[in-house]
Amino acid sequence: MKFGVSTFFTDQGIAPTALGPALEERGLDSLFIAEHTHIPVERRTPYPGGGELPEIYYRTLDPFVALAAVAAVTERLLLGTGIALVVQRDPITTAKEVASLDLISGGRAIFGVGIGWNREEMANHGTDPRTRGHLVDERLQAIRELWTQEKAEFHGEFVDFDPVYSWPKPVQRPHPPIYVGGGEGAFPRVAALGDAWLANSTSPDQLGPQIERLRGTAGRDVPVTVYAVPSDPDIIERYAQLDVERLLFYLPTVPEPETLGHLDRFAEVAGRFR
Template identity: 60%
Template sequence: MRFGIATFVTDEGIRPAPLGRALEERGFDSVFLAEHSHIPTSRESPYPGGGDLPRVYYRTLDPFVTLSAMASVTTDLLLGTGIVLMPQRDVIHTANESASLDLISGGRLLFGVGAGWNREEMRNHGADPRTRGKKMTEQLKALKALWTEDEAEFHGDHVDIERSYAWPKPARDPHPPIYLGGESEAALNRLVEVGDGWLPRGQTTFDEIRRVRADLAERGKPDVPTTVFAAPADPDAVAGYADAGVERVTFMLPTLPESETLAKLDELAKVKEQAGG
């Protein structure tokens, strides 16, 4: 079992460089950063966690800039997006940003993506919430072409890219692994079609993880790498995930000033050690 951290890096908490160093020093293998470009104040979309939307959602730093800062002060820490809201993004810029990060970090990017939940945020980016899933599938196919082909092109209903040169290419061969976030049937179908790994949330049960992994195997995706996003920081829970075939759990790190963050990381590192990490 591998252990990572999931978190929101904002302008009000620990800075990226000291966080990256602290994670590597404490033996965490990865970090997964959330993304939100902004949150419209209309607040039409209910927060999936219930209650008021936490402040961190509208103060997040750009994940690629943040992970690049972490890359500069670490050597082995895997740099994950958890998750990039792909339907809201320009796929060509995203291909360039992600490949650049993978290149400068020596192939350490874990590319976690999802369709998102905040409909007004999507609409501000020109994305139609009703077709965001189909758009994302096309975007990921186009992304792979831009990452891997010397002269890349893609023609779909939502993405249209003429034959183009696009560099840099990622350091990872053939490309950074694409982890699909979400547990819905649509998300899992997308994983089968264009994904490399699965990034379910911490409330996903052990039995559901077993069921999904068995279903994926039947559909030609055996032993899909599975990382749980924001798993309970509990050794018994970690054992349950391991039994269900999970390769990595990430513990949720609250967004706090540096001294408080380091203290919380010490607590989470103890849980990791108790769980065999």
């Protein structure tokens, strides 16, 4: 089982260029970072975690700028979005950003995606929350065409363009892996468009039956990465019994000295399961 970190990069926490090398030094294999372009002042959508929306959501760095900075100071670390809000992103621009990250990192990009939860945020990007699932599916299909075809084109209800040239192409073939985030409602998207399922803080008791249902939907053995897990050895042992591919420890967004303390704890716990 592999171990990485999921976190929010903000202007108040550790710098990306400090975190990346610290993760590699401790043998952690991946970094997945969150995305929010903005948070509307008038928001009716409840925070999925309950209570007040944490400040980190208001202050996230652009994920591809941040991951490019990490790429420049690391050699092995996998660089993932956890998750990129495709529902709020132009597919042509996003295809170029992911491919550029994959190129400059030497093939280390992971494209973690989801449909989002903040309806007011996505509405400010011109997205109708009621049709966001269909929109995301089309954008992902279009992005894959842009990555893999010399002359890419796509014609759908929400995405429509005639043949275009788009470079760079990703280093990874056929393209960087797409990790689809979400609950069981995302299983058809995982089956059709995903290379892995990014399960969000799902308990081991829930995860086992969900993996079986995912395999039934997909008709294949889908790799599973679990987002935002606690560094509790007892809980991790239960995940290990489910044969998940990777666990992402949740790293609080705090200054560098406190961050390094968390990473030492993560490395110590991960070492017990290698």
